[in-house]
Amino acid sequence: EVQLVESGGGLVRPGGSLRLSCAASGFTFSGYSMNWVRQAPGKGLEWLSYISISSTSIYYADSVKGRFTISRDNVKNSLYLQMNSLRDEDTAMYYCATNPTLAVVAWGQGTLVTVSS
Amino acid sequence: HSALTQPASVSGSPGQSITISCSGTSTDVGNYNLVSWYQQHPGKAPKHMIYEGTKRPSGVSNRFSGSKSGNTASLTISGLQPEDEADYYCCSYAGSNTWVFGGGTKVTVL
Numbered sequence: 001e002v003q004l005v006e007s008g009g010g011l012v013r014p015g016g017s018l019r020l021s022c023a024a025s026g027f028t029f030s031g032y033s034m035n036w037v038r039q040a041p042g043k044g045l046e047w048l049s050y051i052s053i054s055s056t057s058i059y060y061a062d063s064v065k066g067r068f069t070i071s072r073d074n075v076k077n078s079l080y081l082q083m084n085s086l087r088d089e090d091t092a093m094y095y096c097a098t099n100p101t102l103a104v105v106a107w108g109q110g111t112l113v114t115v116s117s
Numbered sequence: 118h119s120a121l122t123q124p125a126s127v128s129g130s131p132g133q134s135i136t137i138s139c140s141g142t143s144t145d146v147g148n149y150n151l152v153s154w155y156q157q158h159p160g161k162a163p164k165h166m167i168y169e170g171t172k173r174p175s176g177v178s179n180r181f182s183g184s185k186s187g188n189t190a191s192l193t194i195s196g197l198q199p200e201d202e203a204d205y206y207c208c209s210y211a212g213s214n215t216w217v218f219g220g221g222t223k224v225t226v227l
């Protein structure tokens with residue numbers, strides 16, 4: 001069974017940092033590029049970042065560029081998102097996912113990040 | 118890329134058909150046949166309903182169909198059922214390994 005499990009969310013103060021993880025199983029993780037997508041409370045989905053299979057290509061949405069860093073470890077079948085300089089507006093459920101417009105798309109259940117003083 | 122434009126809400130009675138529009142630009146929806154639609158029930162992760170504009174993943178009811186004309190994609194739900202009440206999001210590839218989502222449409226079954 002294809003499974004993506006996010007972890008690492010929690011409560012953090014504005015300006016703080018957090019590292020999210022996404023553990024993949026049930027498929028050949030090293031054969032898929034990966035993404036992070038978030039959803040603020042009561043709001044829509046927002047694509048955040050992409051990383052290619054070998055980590056050679058990385059892209060970010062303007063809203064997180066320079067603050068967030070995506071990475072992966074194909075040996076550990078894991079995807080990461082390092083989030084620095086967090087703001088109130090970064091409060092959201094964070095999902096890891098394969099490319100959102102593929103024929104078969106895998107999504108995790110999400111991990112909640114709350115930025116508040 | 119700005120978010121794709123969807124109506125905030127659409128409603129219909131059981132058995133009816135409804136259509137949700139998703140308006141983009143010539144740099145996203147209009148430029149690629151890579152539009153997906155997602156269904157999201159409260160507190161749940163998005164579920165993939167349509168890919169490449171018109172195709173259904175395995176297991177998705179044939180009551181769900183997609184289309185595209187120019188810069189606008191559409192999702193039609195026929196034979197509306199109570200369990201179809203959810204939020205629906207379109208998503209388009211926008212080039213250079215970036216994606217853009219729509220703002221979401223709340224579907225209400227009257």
